[in-house]
Every structure is written in structure tokens, then in C-alpha cells.
Amino acid sequence: MKQTLILIATAFACLMAAGCASTPFIRPAVPPQLERADTTLTAACNRPVRLTVEMTQRNIERLWTADRKALIDCGKRHGALVDFYNDRDARLRGTE
Template sequence: MRLIKIPMLVSLLFVLPACSASTRYVNPPPAPRLAQPDSALIKDCDRPVDIGDKALTQEQTEGFWIDDRKALIECRRSKTALRDFYADRDSRLVKPQ
């Protein structure tokens, strides 16, 4: 009984590759054209204010701090808008059913 199983399994290995030729070639759909974000969204954020190595007055420190906070807020808004752009674009890539 065991001797019959081995030739039967070997013969199946010869038959299986023949099945692959019976399928038709399928042309894949073209790759989707992805929208690019606005250049204002991908620009680098402003660097922190260079305070140098001298002692600062209270007024100078507050001025630099305010400038840095403004830059950080603008950077966050820009990067949030960029994240939302990609999330919206990628959500529309889902194939409709």
C-alpha cells in the first residue's frame, strides 16, 4: 500500500504545473495617481530663536519666547494640515464595493 502512495504523490507533482498554464493572463489596473500636498504644507518649520551666549534681560527673554511659541503653533497647524491631507487622500484610495 505504501509503495502505491509514493508514485501517486509524485504523479500529482507532475500534473500540478500543467494547471497554471490554463489560467488567462490578467492585466493589472494602472497605478493610482496620488495627489501631492501643497508646497506650503511640506516646508520646514522655523528654527528656534538663536539667543546667543550673552545674558538676556527679562524683556528679551519674553520676546524670544513669544516668537518661539508663534513658530511652534504655526508648525503644528501646518503639520496637522499635512497629516489630514494624507489621511483624506489615502481614505479615498479604498476600492468601492
């Protein structure tokens, strides 16, 4: 009985000492700073030109050419935007 009490007292003392031990301070991880895409890449694309019945064939072809140029420009900007996000995400993952 006396040995059991000594064993319990020793175990209790060990548990109390372990609970009082100091732990190192752990700094929380700093979230990554995400860069924003350039506003020229995120700008809205030009809308197609509205055609009217009174337009001549020449005006329609001129406006069609302007629409095609705007569409190509928009595609290039969106492709550059996708490249920007892919590059940024690869750098965050650490796989360039």
C-alpha cells in the same frame, strides 16, 4: 487497442483545440495618481531663536513669544498634512 488509440487521438485533438482558443485582452490596472501635498504643508518649521548672554529680559520674552507662535504654526501645518494624507488614503481605499 484500436479504441485506446481513438481515445488518445480524441483527447489529443481536444487538448490542441483548447490550447488554440482565443483569450480576451486584459488591460493592466492603471495605478492611482497620487496627489502631492501642498508645499506650504511640507515646509520645514522655523528653528528656535538662539539666546545670548547679552540679551535683556525684554528681548528674551519677545523672542520666546515668537518661538511659541512658530511652534503653534508648525503644529497646525503638520496636523493639516496628516489630515491631507488620511483623506487621500481614504479616497484611494474608497472609504471616505
